[in-house]
Amino acid sequence: MSSLPRVPLPWPDELTPAAARALQKQWRGRVQRHGRVDGIRWIAGVDVAFPAQGSRSRGAAVLFRYPDLVPVAGSLAELPTRFPYVPGLLSFRELPALLAALSGLPQVPDMILVDGQGIAHPRRLGVASHLGVLLDRPTIGVAKSVLCGRYAEPDRASGSQSPLVHDGEVIGTVLRTRQNVRPVIVSCGHRVGLTEAVALVQSCSRGYRLPEPTRLADKLAGANPGPWPLGEGVPIRCESTVDVAGAAQAPVPIR
DNA sequence: GCGACAG
DNA sequence: ATCTTGTCGC
Numbered sequence: 001m002s003s004l005p006r007v008p009l010p011w012p013d014e015l016t017p018a019a020a021r022a023l024q025k026q027w028r029g030r031v032q033r034h035g036r037v038d039g040i041r042w043i044a045g046v047d048v049a050f051p052a053q054g055s056r057s058r059g060a061a062v063l064f065r066y067p068d069l070v071p072v073a074g075s076l077a078e079l080p081t082r083f084p085y086v087p088g089l090l091s092f093r094e095l096p097a098l099l100a101a102l103s104g105l106p107q108v109p110d111m112i113l114v115d116g117q118g119i120a121h122p123r124r125l126g127v128a129s130h131l132g133v134l135l136d137r138p139t140i141g142v143a144k145s146v147l148c149g150r151y152a153e154p155d156r157a158s159g160s161q162s163p164l165v166h167d168g169e170v171i172g173t174v175l176r177t178r179q180n181v182r183p184v185i186v187s188c189g190h191r192v193g194l195t196e197a198v199a200l201v202q203s204c205s206r207g208y209r210l211p212e213p214t215r216l217a218d219k220l221a222g223a224n225p226g227p228w229p230l231g232e233g234v235p236i237r238c239e240s241t242v243d244v245a246g247a248a249q250a251p252v253p254i255r
Numbered sequence: 256g257c258g259a260c261a262g
Numbered sequence: 263a264t265c266t267t268g269t270c271g272c
Contacts, residue, residue, distance in 0.1 A: 048262075050263055085263070087260040094262070116261050126261070147261045180272065185261085 006103045007134055009096060013082065020089050024125040030133045031119060035191040037111065037138075037200045040066045044109035045213025046101060046131075048094040049221035050081065057081045059097030060221035062213060062230065063105045067203060069212050074220050074229075074236035075104030087147065088122050091130035098131060104237040110138065111192070111200065113213040117141045118187035118197075120164055120172035122148050132190025139189030140197045141172070142214050146185055154183050161198065173198050181209045 011023055043066045049058045061075045077100035083093040094116070102112070117126030118141030125133075128141030149166035151174045158179045164172035164187070172187030175198060186198050204211035210218065219229045220236070230236065 048263085050262085052264060085262065087262090090261055121261080141261085143261050145261065148259085 002108055003105055004099075004102045004108055004135060004137075007099060009099075010134070011092070015083070015092065017086050017089060020086075020092050021123065024089075024123045024130075027130070027133060028123055028125045031124065031129045031188075032191045033119060033188045034193045035138060035196065037192060037196045040110040040200075042066060042107050042109045043069075043111045043113065043204065043213055044102065044105060045113045045115075045211070045215070045217035046098050047115040047214060047217040047221045048097045049218075051078075055081050057094065057097035058221055059094075059099075059101030060217045061098070061101040061105055062216045062220055063107060063109060064213060066110075069204060069206070071212075071216060071230045071234050073106050074216075074234060075101045076220065076236060076238045077101040077104060078239075090116055091125070091127040094127055095131060095134070098127075099134070100239070102135075104239060108137075112137060112139045112189070113142050113201070113204065113211060113217075114139055114189060115142065115144075115214050115218060117143045117147050117185065118172070118189035120147060120149060120166070120185055120187035122166075124171070126187070126189075128187070128189030136190075138191040140192060140200060141185070141187040141189050142201060142211060143185040143187075144182070144210075146174075156180055159202065170194070175201065177202070177205045177211065178207065178209055184209065184211075 114128035118128035132139035149164040154160035154162040160176040176183045
């Protein structure tokens with residue numbers, strides 16, 4: 001029963017947008033855009049929600065057995081939001097909650113699907129790539145819309161693809177995961193090639209626009225007082241870490 | 256200078 | 263992301 005480490009955030013509590021962009025340029029060189037997807041047994045999907053009213057972030061992670069995609073566990077974590085939403089700097093806002101949620105899973109995922117861009121980012125360090133580098137684990141970015149780059153509209157049929165290009169470089173694939181629905185943007189997060197990433201996303205799709213990992217993580221993050229979103233029998237670990245400047249207090253359950 | 260802009 | 267009901271289409 002091993003779980004992912006709770007890595008400390010490698011950036012200051014106080015950070016200006018300009019400083020954050022400088023850090024991205026410094027870290028983007030660590031991203032590995034190649035890698036196979038063999039021998040995967042555990043896959044996780046992650047997402048973050050921002051409950052109305054409060055200024056808190058709720059990270060959600062769902063662990064699946066692969067390739068049958070049976071959800072085996074979920075994890076929720078809430079903590080204060082410390083960074084605003086700034087296009088291009090999403091990871092500084094969402095990573096704390098994502099890391100906290102991932103640390104609550106019972107197994108270390110062989111692959112993590114993130115709701116957001118991987119290298120399909122102005123400085124090639126979207127939230128999926130940033131997460132992968134921090135954990136040194138394979139990740140894939142699956143976004144619902146484009147941040148930067150241009151592309152030709154893929155065919156309306158399921159499975160149709162079209163390259164996403166930015167500054168003369170292919171940074172991702174616009175993939176139609178279902179007929180007549182808006183395509184998703186797939187890009188390398190870390191330690192995986194684009195072709196392999198697209199194949200993996202397709203193998204995780206089950207008739208919905210979003211692949212199961214991201215789809216259920218999104219559902220888990222957004223459904224608070226509601227029916228168990230993963231099905232009866234699937235354990236969900238909940239933890240609310242009320243901390244100010246890193247000093248964690250006593251964890252209290254969500255719900 | 257103007258428009259675009261993950262979640 | 264979040265606030266929000268019904269409704270049109272595959």
